[in-house]
Amino acid sequence: MDPKDSLITEPEPSSPSEDLAQTVAGDAGIKKDANESGRNTRIEQAEARTEQAEIRIEQAEARTEQAETQLIEAQKMEVLGMLAGGVAHDFNNILAVIMGYSNLIASDLAPDNPHKKYAEEIQHATERAAGLTRQLLVFSRKQTVQPVVLDINDVVKDLDQMLRRLIDENIEMTIISEKQIGRIKADPGFIGQVLMNLVINARDAMHNGGKLTISTKNVTLDESHTPTGAIPGDHVMLSVCDTGTGMTDEVKAHLFEAFFTTKPRGKGTGLGLATCQTIVHQSGGYIGVYSEVGKGTTFKIYFPQVEQPLDVAARLIKSEPLLRGTETLMLVEDEPSLRYMACAVLELRGYKVLTATNGQDALHVASKHKGPPIRLVITDVIMPLMSGKVMAESLKTTNPDIKILFTSGYTDDIIANHGVLDAGVEFLSKPYTPSMLAHKVRAMLDCAVSS
Numbered sequence: 001m002d003p004k005d006s007l008i009t010e011p012e013p014s015s016p017s018e019d020l021a022q023t024v025a026g027d028a029g030i031k032k033d034a035n036e037s038g039r040n041t042r043i044e045q046a047e048a049r050t051e052q053a054e055i056r057i058e059q060a061e062a063r064t065e066q067a068e069t070q071l072i073e074a075q076k077m078e079v080l081g082m083l084a085g086g087v088a089h090d091f092n093n094i095l096a097v098i099m100g101y102s103n104l105i106a107s108d109l110a111p112d113n114p115h116k117k118y119a120e121e122i123q124h125a126t127e128r129a130a131g132l133t134r135q136l137l138v139f140s141r142k143q144t145v146q147p148v149v150l151d152i153n154d155v156v157k158d159l160d161q162m163l164r165r166l167i168d169e170n171i172e173m174t175i176i177s178e179k180q181i182g183r184i185k186a187d188p189g190f191i192g193q194v195l196m197n198l199v200i201n202a203r204d205a206m207h208n209g210g211k212l213t214i215s216t217k218n219v220t221l222d223e224s225h226t227p228t229g230a231i232p233g234d235h236v237m238l239s240v241c242d243t244g245t246g247m248t249d250e251v252k253a254h255l256f257e258a259f260f261t262t263k264p265r266g267k268g269t270g271l272g273l274a275t276c277q278t279i280v281h282q283s284g285g286y287i288g289v290y291s292e293v294g295k296g297t298t299f300k301i302y303f304p305q306v307e308q309p310l311d312v313a314a315r316l317i318k319s320e321p322l323l324r325g326t327e328t329l330m331l332v333e334d335e336p337s338l339r340y341m342a343c344a345v346l347e348l349r350g351y352k353v354l355t356a357t358n359g360q361d362a363l364h365v366a367s368k369h370k371g372p373p374i375r376l377v378i379t380d381v382i383m384p385l386m387s388g389k390v391m392a393e394s395l396k397t398t399n400p401d402i403k404i405l406f407t408s409g410y411t412d413d414i415i416a417n418h419g420v421l422d423a424g425v426e427f428l429s430k431p432y433t434p435s436m437l438a439h440k441v442r443a444m445l446d447c448a449v450s451s
């Protein structure tokens with residue numbers, strides 16, 4: 001009940017003894033004053049209580065509103081996750097085909113052929129589309145994380161050209177790498193995605209040009225200098241610094257929220273930094289921002305250092321192996337256009353390729369095969385009749401040395417356990433470029449230990 005109401009309905013003090021006192025004692029005036037002052041105090045108290053109650057109502061309303069906003073946000077995420085997961089499989093297959101064939105056309109044409117440029121443009125557009133699907137998948141946590149022990153300088157060096165393609169000519173990009181950099185455990189593809197997002201943001205903040213510096217550094221966070229959310233210890237810091245517009249405190253407060261963007265419609269989805277944060281947290285790292293309006297912005301990412309040696313796959317990519325071979329491989333893929341494309345890529349590199357359309361077919365092809373043993377099977381995970389995993393296990397019983405490379409565009413798969421693959425299982429996510437496939441195949445064939 002509103003305290004105001006209780007005040008209004010409170011009965012006036014008019015007991016018979018009081019009436020008598022007023023008329024008989026002759027000090028009616030004094031009594032009346034005392035009564036009035038008592039009443040005034042009660043009114044004041046009641047008003048104070050009303051005010052407090054109103055404040056509490058306002059606070060409760062604000063909390064309800066906040067909860068409603070969070071609920072809407074959570075529902076949006078859920079829908080996004082479903083959408084991303086649902087279309088990713090088919091969409092990535094289509095992209096892999098476009099990417100593969102445009103790559104084959106571009107590498108077939110002479111440098112002065114005008115069509116070469118067109119094919120390359122198709123490749124760039126497809127890479128952008130693939131980047132967008134990856135973003136959605138990572139963000140909705142449907143993308144498989146495949147962390148390896150790596151040297152971040154190698155990853156940055158590999159991405160150098162791609163990042164330069166993203167920025168305009170009036171932006172000067174510099175990379176400063178610490179020489180003896182510590183090793184970290186992360187997914188190189190995801191680091192690429194984080195860097196790409198940060199570089200694009202920096203570019204957008206420097207319309208009139210400026211300086212963009214990407215650096216790597218060994219940093220030890222001690223107890224007293226550890227930002228909230230980070231863990232003290234040895235880290236590798238990756239920073240992206242720009243001399244752009246900088247950010248207001250208001251923008252800084254919402255920066256990592258999904259769908260927060262200050263960019264015009266169609267220019268930004270507001271998923272960039274939210275994705276970066278998801279990725280960095282998945283590697284046990286921390287991301288922080290320092291920004292001043294009119295001066296620029298620096299994003300700093302801290303990855304915990306690890307003691308383990310560099311992963312074999314990461315080392316092989318580093319030493320640029322010859323991406324050809326003569327081994328016999330089997331390609332198992334139910335999507336015909338993707339099967340033709342991957343087969344063409346591998347045959348062009350000298351491999352002998354057997355193909356199959358599903359798990360059962362693969363077992364049949366393998367049992368009929370005569371000639372050099374099948375060294376490696378590249379297989380989709382989810383296929384009709386028999387899954388890639390069941391087929392792989394069956395092949396391994398007759399040929400324990402056979403290596404298996406799983407590929408998938410939809411990563412909510414049986415082999416992906418809580419988003420991270422079991423150790424020893426090799427995985428290539430779709431869409432992959434011909435060079436990614438060639439790298440992975442060669443790296444696995446050259447690796448002495450069977451996966």
Ligand SMILES: Nc1ncnc2c1ncn2[C@@H]1O[C@H](COP(=O)(O)OP(=O)(O)OP(=O)(O)O)[C@@H](O)[C@H]1O
Pocket residue numbers: 197201202205242244245246247251255256260261262263267268269270271272273274297
């Ligand atoms: N380097 C930067 N300088 C100035 N403002 C930045 C910078 N990086 C991010 N911001 C601000 O943070 C907002 C959110 O960034 P985020 O990358 O999450 O989304 P977006 O760039 O707007 O869209 P998307 O990345 O999905 O295309 C941006 O809209 C911009 O206002």
Ligand SMILES: [Mg+2]
Pocket residue numbers: 197200201268271272273
């Ligand atoms: Mg962005």
